[in-house]
Amino acid sequence: MDDVVTIEQEAQAASAAPQLRTILLTDICDSTTLVEQLGDGGTAQFFREHDRLVLRLQQQWRGRLIDRSDGLLLLFERPIDGLGFALDYGRGLDEIGKLRHLRVRTRAGLHVGEVLTWRNSDEAVRLGAKPVEVEGLAKPIAARLMSIARPGQVLMSAVAEPLAHRAARELGERGLHLIWKSHGSWRFKGVVERQQIFEVGEPGVAPLRAPPNTAKAWRDVPRWRRPALLAAEAALVAAVAVGGWFATRPPPAIAFNERDWVVVGDLRNLTGNTRLDDSLEQAFRISLEQSRFVNVLSDLKVRDSLTRMRMDSTALVDRGLAAQIAQRDGARAVIVPTVSEVGGRLRFSVEVIDPHTQTTVYAHAADGKGEESILASIDTVTGALRADLGEAVAQIDKDSRPLPEVTTGNLDALRAYALGQEAYARYDFDEALQMYEQATELDPDFALAWLGQVRVRFSNVDAPSAMKALRQAAVLKDRLPPREALYLDAWVSEFDAPWETAGRWVQLAKMYPDYLPGRGNAALWLYEENRFAEALPHALAGAVDQNPLKGMDFDTVGRIRLAMEAYPQAEAAFTRSLEESGGSSQRRLVSTAAAQRHFEKAESEARRLDLANEDHYIEKTSLAIDQGKWKQALELSQASVRVLKNTSGLAGRYLKVPVALSHWLAGDADAARATLHAAAEASLALNKEGFNADAEDDATTALGAALILQRMGDADGARRIVESLARNEKLMRLPVVAELASVVKAEALRRAGEPEQAVALLRPLVSGRERYQTRVALMEAYADAGQIPQALEQARWLQQRRGLAYGELTCGGCLQALNVLDSNLAMRREAELLRGQGKDDEAERKLQDFNRLWPVEALPDHLREI
Structure with missing residues (x-):
């Protein structure tokens, strides 16, 4: 701490003598968006954790904090200390952000130069002035470096880079793997000399790309390479390209990526046959959830979101309300299913809707004769829908089984199961059990309904009855969708071969990485076996906004962090768990x-x-x-x-x-x-x-x-x-x-x-x-x-x-x-x-x-x- 004392003493004494110091400026990227997402209370908690992180890193890297707002201004004796602070600060904020499912990125500029420091009077400090002021040419140079840095980027001047590079061993094992990259010669507004800019960062974390030009900092390149001389040619090429695009433009689409989420709205039943209401919506969910490419927001989560939006959780989720939920919970698309009668035939159709514009970008329909055709129609529509969203046809064929094989051909049994799912989502376990039992009475081979009974009976702490239902479901394993079959295997292993259970849950989590019950159970079983480093990624993957039970996964994150002695992170995770669900x-x-x-x-x-x-x-x-x-x-x-x-x-x-x-x-x-x-x-x-x-x-x-x-x-x-x-x-x-x-x-x-x-x-x-x-x-x-x-x-x-x-x-x-x-x-x-x-x-x-x-x-x- 001797270096901190030296800087402190200098700050306390008015001196016109410039001092050679390392100056670091950092900034939190998109801080306004961060505040909007967290709200006032969340922002206050975030910055409390931020300030604890800064204080710890100051002590570790012997720094002096001069100023802070959305960013920081610090002085160090040596560039390696400033670099160590910048790297650890970026990592620390990333960890704090992950607990809130936010990506918090920082940018930093590091320079070595002469600065003047002086202390403001006590009266000025009382009126809002900073205790210590820092000025000198080094400050705007560091500011320019920071301002052009990309998110996650640490930029250094030509003065700081060789000093830090030579001392990189002091960062330990991490210092041996840092990448040092030159971004060439730059011009800064108000600075006569050219500036050589360097980037230093960790592989997989730092962007390692040249910064963008701005009005105050730009790349110093030869005239013949400057964009102005190529403008006419670029304009001509652009005109041809734009004209061609308008002539051949594709129909509207959504930029859907693998493992993106969708919200399924409530079924529109235009037939007047109420038997189809719950049964067909449930069948469509089962059909779509067989995909490993498309993730479906659970009905439990949809109802939870409605409650958090201060709306009736039983409200009809039409396209408008589904779009609001999608934007709130990070879903990329809304899907609205419809059943109707057209020309004496039963039609099942879906619309894929952009939640931001509520524009229909895809629509598919399939007709059949009579109720017995409807499950096949749902399978046809689901396959076409998944292909439109970008899933490979071969993968669709591999991961999908016909609905009559993995549910039931009895629509009354399917409706009873759907009502059981709805009651389970309300935590009304007695009604859920009654509905699941009715489904298996109507169709004793309905494997999903037996699996529903397993969940309810274990929730009611009735292990003997749960075991009977589990054995019946195991007999009917071939009548389960692939994901639920793996889920069943994991449950069965808990009783038949519990030494394999953790591996079973991990297998399910790997095969279906966004199946949140699988992630949560994998985390818990690995945690119980003291395999904390393996458990943590599963727990973090489960603690996402799309999980209606994310409070439980935050609790698991905290327990793992506690067992690993990561106390601040553990406390933050437990606090978040209490905010979400208490318990x-x-x-x-x-x-x-x-x-x-x-x-x-x-x-x-x-x-x-x-x-x-x-x-x-x-x-x-x-x-x-x-x-x-x-x-x-x-x-x-x-x-x-x-x-x-x-x-x-x-x-x-x-x-x-x-x-x-x-x-x-x-x-x-x-x-x-x-x-x-x-x-x-x-x-x-x-x-x-x-x-x-x-x-x-x-x-x-x-x-x-x-x-x-x-x-x-x-x-x-x-x-x-x-x-x-x-x-x-x-x-x-x-x-x-x-x-x-x-x-x-x-x-x-x-x-x-x-x-x-x-x-x-x-x-x-x-x-x-x-x-x-x-x-x-x-x-x-x-x-x-x-x-x-x-x-x-x-x-x-x-x-x-x-x-x-x-x-x-x-x-x-x-x-x-x-x-x-x-x-x-x-x-x-x-x-x-x-x-x-x-x-x-x-x-x-x-x-x-x-x-x-x-x-x-x-x-x-x-x-x-x-």
């Missing part, structure tokens, strides 16, 4: 603050939690333990059990683990032991009945109990749990169950005096996706084996990964409190290991840090002995 993100904000030891803020967030929700006490218990409030932790963990509505359900078992841990920390070992055995026995008993929907959580609950029993000296109890689980071959194929079972075995080996064998068992588990408790056991095994440097590495890792301690998802969060406890105990363990190396001073400092967190006198007796 459980409030408890994650508690974890995010607590993981950073911002306990006052965490307590404030915790006061907003729903005290009737048993799961919300998990964070409250962990927060109390984190602060050494043992009795409070016990009271909170017991409260979680008291508010349970279903004491025999899964939560009634996994919540016993933090209750037992709190009993132990509060000094009641007997109650802790009894509670752990009760949790383990209940979970093991259910697993003996076979593999069920809660099998993995029950197994990890039992293993969580075993880990705490080992610490309490109950080696036999822990061993019996592992032996019981080992008899279930299917359970032991689950990665998390196998890993935690290995942790319990390794801990038993260490306590039996065989730490080297414990290390050999644990070390292969460290893959980047290991559980927090695996590292805890490895630390102790290394320490007992005399491998002190390796043990120290683990102790420091545990202290640094507090986001993972709070964010890891195992047995419904039942190990969160234990992880948090160990993140603090690792601090004292590091002190003990350092003392063992003879590093008494370092050990004493670390022990003082631990004592400030948990004073020795406040520790339970059994923790003092650790």
Whole structure:
């Protein structure tokens, strides 16, 4: 920070002596549009995050902020610091924008030259003047560079470029991959000398293209190459081209790209036959949704958009209203279907409409005789429509199956299914189930209706009935559209081969990258397996405006960011989730603050939690333990059990683990032991009945109990749990169950005096996706084996990964409190290991840090002995 002090001192003293400095000017591109899109509240939140980013980067790159509005003016001692700031600033704003589904781009100009700085009087500052003023020729040169830069571009002068280029290694690995490009000689208005302009940027991020000419900066080119001398020839060519275009111009069209979105308006039924209303609209959606080229905005999202537009969610979505929704939600086209009778034949037709002009750009129709022809007509129209939008005919043939094969020929069954979909979109699960059941009564081979029953029954937490419907749907898999068949495979694997489930959801997400339920489930399953870097792209892809449940995906984004210790991004994602849908993100904000030891803020967030929700006490218990409030932790963990509505359900078992841990920390070992055995026995008993929907959580609950029993000296109890689980071959194929079972075995080996064998068992588990408790056991095994440097590495890792301690998802969060406890105990363990190396001073400092967190006198007796 010495450089910052130097600039600060200079700014405080009036001086006529010019100083040689690096000057950086940046600008946020299209800031007015940004404000319009975000609104006042969103803009304020955006710039709060922006200012935190700027402050952090100032400190990192030793910069002095002179002025800011939509852009920034900063001074640096060295060009490499200014470049580092510019690159990180562009990246940081891009991340902030992604959370809002906005592309925020910056431009920057960097120059080295002499500047004059002086401080304004206090009175002038009070009246609105900047505290420090900067002037000199370097400032307008940097401003010219910034003004002509393209979005995402960093332009440098010929003075700054060689100095920064030579120091690029100071940027680390990133500096080795930067691209340095010359854009030749330029003229700046008001500057006599020619200016050589250079661009520096990261591959795939920077435009790496010459800037455009402007009235104040233009490329210095020979006369013979200047556009004015070619004007006559260009005009002649243009005249010929324009004339030819008017003579041969194509019909109106939409610039539709692969994976663009469309809004389907409500069906116009001109036949007077109300049986066709819902059934044909649903059939058309099913037919169109088979495309991987065209994305259809779900009916749930359309109704959600109407609500957000403060309109009746049941309003008729005609072409005008559909156009408004399309513009609001980023859809490229509106499609309005119609059914009518023409000359005694039943006609199905569609119009493709430009939402901005409401002009019909395509229209297709197909006629048939009688109701039995209508599904074939829909298939014909859909194929022609997809071809018009640009999808290859071969791809249409490959991805499409006839509607009678993937729905039902019974229009009454199809109508019942459509009404079930409509009720499901309103979260009226009882009515939805009734409609789905009616559809399967009318046509027992209607696979989509069975799949609808699966979704509803799982939403109602009725796993046994859901399983029956799932098995029936699996029998009829050949009667599902290709996308829904993959969706079914993923669901079935959750019960038959759960070790394959994450891969199944990822396969679906790859095949149909804009199928938002597939993205969301892929993210969740990868997150549960601690595969955070793989999960994040899926979660971000699901958190888009076209997703009516994007609040859930923002929550997943936040949980992944928390587990990766990206705290500002996690907090922003949770805040966005709460804005969209409320829900459980409030408890994650508690974890995010607590993981950073911002306990006052965490307590404030915790006061907003729903005290009737048993799961919300998990964070409250962990927060109390984190602060050494043992009795409070016990009271909170017991409260979680008291508010349970279903004491025999899964939560009634996994919540016993933090209750037992709190009993132990509060000094009641007997109650802790009894509670752990009760949790383990209940979970093991259910697993003996076979593999069920809660099998993995029950197994990890039992293993969580075993880990705490080992610490309490109950080696036999822990061993019996592992032996019981080992008899279930299917359970032991689950990665998390196998890993935690290995942790319990390794801990038993260490306590039996065989730490080297414990290390050999644990070390292969460290893959980047290991559980927090695996590292805890490895630390102790290394320490007992005399491998002190390796043990120290683990102790420091545990202290640094507090986001993972709070964010890891195992047995419904039942190990969160234990992880948090160990993140603090690792601090004292590091002190003990350092003392063992003879590093008494370092050990004493670390022990003082631990004592400030948990004073020795406040520790339970059994923790003092650790």
